[in-house]
Amino acid sequence: MEHPLILQMQGITKLFPGVRALDNVTLEVHRGDVHAICGENGAGKSTLMKVLSGVYPHGSYEGKIIFMGNEVAFKDIKESENAGIAIIHQELTMIPELSITENIFMGNEIVKHGLIDWNTARHRTVELLERVGLSVEPDTLIKHLGVGQQQLIEIAKALSKNVKLLILDEPTSALNEADSENLFNLMRGLKSKDITCIMISHKLNEIAEISDAVTVIRDGRTVETYAVEAGHVDEDRIIRSMVGRSIENRYPEHESHPGEVIFEVSDWTVDHPNIPGCQACKNSSFFVRAGEIVGFAGLMGAGRTELMRSIFGRNYGVYLGGTIKIRGKEIHVPSVASAIRQGIAYVPEDRKNLGLNLLDSIRSTIVSANLKGILQGHLLNLDKEFQVAEKYRHSLNIKTYSVNSGVSTLSGGNQQKVVLGKWMFTEPDVLILDEPTRGIDVGAKYEIYRLIHKLADEGKAVIIISSELPELLGISDRIYTIFEGSITGVLDRAEANQENLMRMMTSTSGSELNAGKDSRIYETC
Template sequence: MTHVKLEMRRITKTFPGVKALDQVTLSVREGEIHAICGENGAGKSTLMKVLSGVYPHGTYEGDIVLDGELVGFRDLKASEQAGIVIIHQELALIPELSVTENIFLGNEIIRHGLIDWEEARIQTVRLLERVGLDVKPETPIKNLGVGQQQLVEIAKALSKDVSVLILDEPTSALNEEDSENLLGLLREFKARGLTSIMISHKLNEIAEIADAVTIIRDGVTVEQILVGAEPLDEDRIIRGMVGRSLEARFPEHTPSIGDTFFEVRDWTVEDPQIPGRLVCKRSSFHVRRGEIVGFAGVMGAGRTELARSLFGRSYGIYHGGQILIDGKPVEIPTVQSAIAHGIAYVPEDRKTLGVNLLDSIRKTVVSADLDRVTNGILIDEHAEYVAAEEYRKSLRIKTPTVNEGVSKLSGGNQQKVVLAKWMFTDPELLILDEPTRGIDVGAKYEIYALIQRLADEGHGVVVISSELPEVIGLCDRIYTVCEGRITGVVDRSDASQEKLMRLMTTTSGTAA
């Protein structure tokens, strides 16, 4: 029988005002793929930060046992020397540096007091072959797609002689093809005897790949499931995560759709980095009041570029096209004018574009519309607190107080804060770019219900999502995008993953 590679016994971690982990246990066998599941804020990432030395030995209670020996890591470097390497949800690569420089950053090959770049390049080629990435070692990271960057992170981990690889939401930013490639790579690692621990909200991927699952709820281990001959039951994982069964992944909804109020005609935008490359090619679409409109496309198709360029031309070089609100052409050259025209945009990259991590939850929620909490020329701190507290409760943001810093929240709860920030502006059109990325299944259901409620109140909602079941289950109409061009539009009643995928991979056709 495979021996236990890693044990975490009675791990307790406390922050001011909250006990993040309470007597958590984890047992991982050698060579297995072990999944950790739980709602946002359940303590998954905190547990892995304890294991990897981000939270050093002495700042928590309990024991870590690696290969039968009691260990305690003072920092990240110490855990890596023991063979434990963590890849965080937000990739820690430097865009301007090359693949080789990123892989060996902080782990340089030194010969006679100097970095041996030739040996580093040779080893980079070997590492890239192991992860199946066909790029040159000197390629700058900024020129790689998100899926390729994820593989560079794994290559970097392999350069450190890893025996336990921890991946925090490794496929959350990947399209279906890149996700499947990454899961295939984990299977190869398993065949070579490498132990992997994966945190993920994508239950279908967990059911497909995991040998064992540990479920954490509210900082406590609920159960550990060993996968046998029978396939893993997603509903069982959901019951453990949220403490109840979910009868359906999407709330029941009967839309009440009105007239067109937002229309885009022949929208054309150039890539700001590559002269002559159009990221939006005469794109035309419309949104009706009370309607949820989806945008589907593979990674890099141009969905986010379209959304950001419409939101006050905050991306790209504008070449032409019209925006009409209630049938009247409008000019929206800035973000401020977009907000004034009732448009809000929740970005996919929450940490770079969505929030200021140095601010509190309270200040972040009201930051897009300060006039509503201003008393004369000063901010009314009571009104600010009341507004933030209302969204804390309605969105179930897990925090002891809205005075807490946004940086201290889990990724999913940070996403809820970004959503609250733009809902506070009471927009006519709310554009949501990957709104449930990194969100657990229970919170997804709540956000779906919230989107439906906004539509029922007469707002228009645009949802950009890489998950085809999500756009089919949630949206009334779905536009498909390929290489910057809108290639089709499908009503929900006619939508299927196969039909959408065909439209997402063709460059012909337009839709309005």
């Protein structure tokens, strides 16, 4: 039996300078459903949800919103929250210097006798963290947590309010499989309590697992909406609707021709930056050949990002020991600038805080890591800057009407492409890609994979960190696994599958599969 409608968005049109972001979009969501919204980056998904939640206030768009039977005209996000709508943005909004408790109850403080009741707030925080499956002290500062953990805290914050409609924008983009499944169980629990969820996702397997209905948006227009049979979704149909064409193979065919060892790390050991005596990376050794794509698999907090950040100019942790060689010659990289000079590039997982200056334009961001590349004499050649930005705008298919636009105006996936372009412009010998397709749709992923293959074919050493095991299996020549800061093994593509990778990711001996365990550095030290 079909539930009554909780939400109707009729004829929604939203204009930005030079861009029609939404064009007469229609959306209908039934109460108690999990409704998925799909579309390529820049299709208008996040913009539509910002209209719904009051981020873009009534009057800044055309069309009508009917929520719980009443037409609404939200002036800001506070009004939508008071009505029972909560949104979790793809780009996290936590304040790093504040605690979990302070972030969860910011703007919604528990007051007793005119003062904030911190004891009650901490107890409520513990309860909320339990609901999202996160075992962390409520006084922990946000800056000490990984992106995936912060995502779960965003969800806990939404649940602290009397939510009737929960909007999740790419909620699992930074979560491993265990945490993603925990989130889905949470969403099923909300559904049983008649709470409706709208989920923006590019992961078609997730849509099949959790959704009751799917709406596809392309180029700011509604393409189609259809109900999903439990556990089954026509992925080819969604892809055709999203990109306007079919994609026969998610991972492009590629014949690898690895050459000599170009990049080698030996006995790399790094202490946690805030916990003396706690080793975030333990005697890690690995190598990458020229023209080879090497993947790194591990649960959230296992040490993958920490290892790569510490290698890239020691910008994570306290260096204790280890060596780096490029083409057999030992190099020293005590700073990010020295790492860039030595031919190492790093595309970070957290593009918002580590990869971009959101106040910059697209053109200045793309050249920012290699200003020497646009010098004319001792001055910057702005014409060349524009030409370089345009080159990467087209080659990476960055959806924007002008490279003079600010990076803050782009969708999350297009911001990721700008970061990738920035590091490609440095023409590195070693390119480290940390979650390079996080928040990127299936069509754009295919383009990124082809670019990665092109870089490998040019003889570069490519390292990929990904939480999606199918992605690592689909694109890597070899895959290393990490558990609690230690590299536990390596498998060639022909030997690797999800089962044996998971086994190696969850135990130093590889003998047990702790699917529900999150090997956070903060819990192991």
